[in-house]
Amino acid sequence: MRGKKLFAVLAGIIITLSSAVSAYAGEVSVGSLKYSDTNVYINNYPIPSYEFEGETYICLEHLEGYGFNLIWDEDNNSKCIVRGNGNYITSVPTFKSREDQVGQEYKKLYKCSVKAYLGNYEKEIQCYKIIEGYLFIKASELAYFGKVEEATQDGTYKI
Numbered sequence: 001m002r003g004k005k006l007f008a009v010l011a012g013i014i015i016t017l018s019s020a021v022s023a024y025a026g027e028v029s030v031g032s033l034k035y036s037d038t039n040v041y042i043n044n045y046p047i048p049s050y051e052f053e054g055e056t057y058i059c060l061e062h063l064e065g066y067g068f069n070l071i072w073d074e075d076n077n078s079k080c081i082v083r084g085n086g087n088y089i090t091s092v093p094t095f096k097s098r099e100d101q102v103g104q105e106y107k108k109l110y111k112c113s114v115k116a117y118l119g120n121y122e123k124e125i126q127c128y129k130i131i132e133g134y135l136f137i138k139a140s141e142l143a144y145f146g147k148v149e150e151a152t153q154d155g156t157y158k159i
Contacts, residue, residue, distance in 0.1 A: 029108040030128065033057060033136060035097040039156045040139050042066040045091040049139060050106055052128070060116065060127060060135040065090045078115040079135070083145055107131065118144040 033050045040049040040058060045066060050057050063081060064070055067089050071080040107130040116127040116137060123144055127135045140148055142159045149158040 027110050029110055031109055032105040033107050033109050033128075033130065035101040035104050035106050037097055037099075037102045039096075040159070041156070042142070042159045043089055044158075045089055046094040047092065048094050050136070051103075052109060052136070056139045057128075057136045058139050060137050062092045065092045076115065077113060078117060078121075080117045080120055082119060109136065118142075 031052060033052050036049050036051040036056065038049050038051070038056050040047050040056060042063075043066060047058055047062055047066060060070065060079065060081070067084045069082050069084050071082060072078075073080070109128040109130060112127045112129045112135060114127065114129070114135060116125050116135065117123060118125060118141065125137055125141045127137050129135050139159065142148060146159070149156075
């Protein structure tokens with residue numbers, strides 16, 4: 001009896017894990033998001049950043065802590081990034097990649113079925129996702145909302 005119970009529990013775990021993996025089984029990674037030594041600031045607050053194909057990327061969902069609103073439109077499977085009405089900024093916990101992490105893989109990136117827009121459907125931008133479901137966009141795309149100072153010699157990006 002004890003063996004049957006153990007088998008049932010193990011079978012349940014295997015089924016659960018295999019269904020989670022199968023969600024991405026048909027998708028092919030487009031590459032790797034890598035740790036970066038580029039510093040990105042939005043309104044003088046640091047935001048975690050990563051590199052992909054020579055470009056600096058930030059997590060779309062993190063923007064909510066930097067004075068932006070994300071509006072989800074389930075019918076169109078899209079997210080709009082708009083400037084918030086207030087200047088309330090909470091930022092997110094950030095980190096500086098260790099020197100030995102720079103250039104190393106952070107997460108695999110996948111094509112994204114969600115459409116991302118700047119403003120109220122004014123400009124569609126490319127986004128990618130990681131297996132946990134977070135979306136990533138180029139930091140430079142935020143120039144739509146104002147001045148973006150490209151990475152300087154010290155590796156700083158100011159938005």
